[in-house]
Amino acid sequence: MASPGAGSGPGTFRHGVHPDGAKEATEHLPVERMPFVERYTVPLAQHLGAPAIPVVQPGQRVQRGQLVARAAAFVSTAHHAPVTGTVVSIGKERYPSGALVEAIVIDADRFDPQMLAPGPAADWRSVSDKDFMALVQGGGIVGMGGAAFPSHVKLSVPEGKGCDQLVINGCECEPFLTCDHRTMVERPDAVLRGVDIAGTRVGCKGAVIGVELNKPDGISSLQAAIERRQARIARGDNDGVSFPIRVHGVQVKYPQGAEKMLIKALFDREVPAGKLPLDLGYVVNNVATMVALAELVDGGSPLIERVVTVSGSAVRRPANLLVPVGTPIRAVLDHCGGLTAQVRQVVMGGPMMGMPVATLDAPVLKGTSGLLAFEEARDPLKEAGPCIKCGQCLEACPYMLNPSRMGRLARAGRVLEMEDWLVMDCVECGACTWVCPSEIPLVHLFRSAKATIRKKKAAEQAAAKKAGGAS
Ligand code: SF4
Ligand code: SF4
Known part of the structure; x- marks a missing residue:
């Protein structure tokens, strides 16, 4: 079995990259609570797995922390009202990626103190695993x-x-x-x-x-x-x-x-x-x-808020904020003084693995560790250069993959062959993209290839099941 064995010195792993940490703007700023806003949007799926099932109706009054959607399967979680207020609608709303997803929209009660009533301590020791x-x-x-x-x-x-x-x-x-x-x-x-x-x-x-x-x-x-x-x-x-x-x-x-x-x-x-x-x-x-x-x-407090770092060259007042899940991204950025006129890109999460934000009307999610806004961004219309086989991406990849080879296969449309080069082991860390002098969007190619391969496998499995059922 495992035991702590790396000694007392600072450990690490092979390969990897050293981007500028760029943490000076916020690392010493205490966490401050984001004031409550008018409207909150709680997507029913905020991670891999089954979307939660609403247990409230439009028009229903809800208390801060009240269950609004229950888990639908083992890989699924419940969601709770981030504020006391009224459920306005349950339907399609914009996700930060721009996709339309099912979500519960709640209007905050402006006259409510928005206190979270403390619940009883749970019996966590003697209960069964289930x-x-x-x-x-x-x-x-x-x-x-x-x-x-x-x-x-x-x-x-x-x-x-x-x-x-x-x-x-x-x-x-x-x-x-x-x-x-x-x-x-x-x-x-x-x-x-x-x-x-x-x-x-x-x-x-x-x-x-x-x-x-x-x-x-x-x-x-x-x-x-x-x-x-x-x-x-x-x-x-x-x-x-x-x-x-x-x-x-x-x-x-x-x-x-x-x-x-x-x-x-x-x-x-x-x-x-x-x-x-x-x-x-x-x-x-x-x-x-x-x-x-x-x-x-x-x-007894469910997960209804989280700390979010707001930073980047286009943010006027960087901060670490305690933000209710469901708060519009725009409101968070406004609370930080708004964005500069030169803003080019807003990212949810970090710059290496984060997701470009397609609409500022989308909400903060449970997994939103950061909202970063930049005055400079990779130009999506700019053509990436050819792979010059410099090998820098191989040196960067902590999983010892061959991003150069996989990237060339992806760009040649030979996506299925990428599985032989272990693309499914790629954790999409973005280290290869960060070092590539030809600015090839490697991690995006790999993400899309993995989705294609997964889809093909699911279709094969469904076909095999159907054939099995027919015989
Ligand atoms: S870093 Fe870019 S240019 Fe260099 S080998 Fe990798 S994909 Fe090719
Ligand atoms: S994104 Fe994938 S291929 Fe690129 S460095 Fe990270 S694990 Fe390796």
């Missing part, structure tokens, strides 16, 4: 590092597998983003409380929080919280949880926060292609997810 998963799923908790994958799925350890170490990702390796950094500085005890709960439920022997070394105040804040926890354990006052937790500084490199890269840095172990961290005894979660879990379990 009931604990239902608690997390019903609280709408998702991974808050960006992908927003439902947390109850990540905290499910199937029969025959075991979690040796709970790994907490505090790397925040994407440039510009500082929401996790501020969470570690400002709420270290809540992070550790979430670690205590998650670690106990997955049955880990210990937990390690990996933090990039460019966040020394985050590391010292967590370290101080660990010492307070040790004192509680010594007094027999830590809810009976005593497994060891340590903070480990890791090198500043992109994508250090990718799960497999973090495991390599912390434990010097490689998770093979096609395998999951759990196959080696690791469960990986993000620091902000631990805070959300603690708030759900101890205060």
